[in-house]
Amino acid sequence: MHLSDGVLPTVVAVGSFAASGLCVAVSIKKTDGEELPKIAVMTSAFFVASLIHVPLGPTSVHLLLPGLVGILTGWSAFLSIFLGLVLQSFLFQFGGLTALGANGLMMGLPAWFAAWLFRRIGARGATGAVVVAAAASAAAVALAALILAALLATGGEDFFGVAKIAVAAHVPVLVVEGVISAFVVSFLLKVKPELLQHPAGRPSP
């Protein structure tokens, strides 16, 4: 779920812009300068992938992908996700212009978390990598939901109810995201394992 304009207090919106800017700066710093155009083109692929609707019972959910972006791009993930959100807001109005900073934090920090988790305990045998990828993606969505709830809660007591329901709404998304990530990672392990070994944004040795 992307926040629209006007939900957050303006101070929080501006503050999260500053925080997001800082994270983007860190992300650029940690990315090899020559890789930046590649990250941009890859972000388009993630953007397009997030347009797919996954059927779920009577409705469908669209993929958030913080976990997979983190696993595939490592430190560059925040930059990638932030730019993806900018374009999403420009093109579709998914997420408001003034809420871009907040939405960036909400998706970007979980992506870093998933990247860290995957590097940390992943890549011990194929099955292990798949399980860790699923867990990391699910955890990333859970973290995104918690950040969303925290941001909503800055609006005061009136927003607590919405925050709780927003977290609950992320539970099915979390499951779908974890399962899809497991399938994607097991596919990549068979077809192009080097994508998982060196995340993009760092020169391959």
Next chain:
Amino acid sequence: MSVTVVPWWAAAVAVTAATAAVASLWLFGGSGKRGKGDAEVSSDSDADTSVPELDVVGSSSSFFHRWDPRCKILSLVFFSFMAVSLNHGFELGVGLAVAAGSLVVAGTPLRAAVRRLSAMSGFLLILLVIMPLTVPFHEGDRRIVLEGVPFLSFNARGFVLAGRICAKAVIVAVLMEPLLKTAPFSVTMAAVQRLGVPVLLCQMILLMYRYVFVFRHEMQRMWVGMTVRGFRSRSGWQTLGHLGCFLGMLFVRSMERTQRVYEAMLCRGYTGVFPSTVRFCATPRDWAWSALWVGAALGLFALDRWQGAVARLLGF
């Protein structure tokens, strides 16, 4: 605490009206989405999401088209931030009027604006339902109870809060049309860059914007291939597995393309910066308009914050 009992037929009328409004938003915004030719495949395809273009629409030369893009972006973004800080109905109404007026002046297609609104409608509708149910009751809040449904009580303040959020979201969404659709996207990004956003980010957004269309095309071709081979998107493990492979394939293909694109860029002498032929020249007129917008935004904000004081000053 005052309690208002709403008869069930009034509630039914309200719900029907809201449903009809959202349905018409969806229909009007979405009907131009798909060409007649590919309706056969698209009707079943969840991968079909057309991507709107950010470019000058038509050949209109409105005020927004002639305004210096830097001044335009600065003014409209500032106005948006001020608009989301408003708290009172009257000021939000003025903001809505300004946004609607800008849309009319810019002359961008109404359908695009409607699509923006329908993209947000789900989120906003959920807020409109949840907030009245969950906002805690304070002293002086009006409790609204449906006739015959005593266990559900709506807080009128929740409706007001959610309505305020809807108004803000609509103002900014509508302003995005004159902001983005009255200059070619490359000019808009060049202007954003002159305003101090790092050149690196602007170039990445331009590249992304270009390749989103390429990858969407690729994805659609793959999707048609899957559909032809009998894949149907349903709930269940199988679909998830197939979608996982689909995404994996999309990633592999796009990473390979990424590498080729980058090498082609290097061959053509890419050194980290795209050459730009965009020249900006802001006249005093442009600055005056910007000053007017910023002044109006600040005025609206001041009026919103010190409404009581202003009223007293004017002798109400």
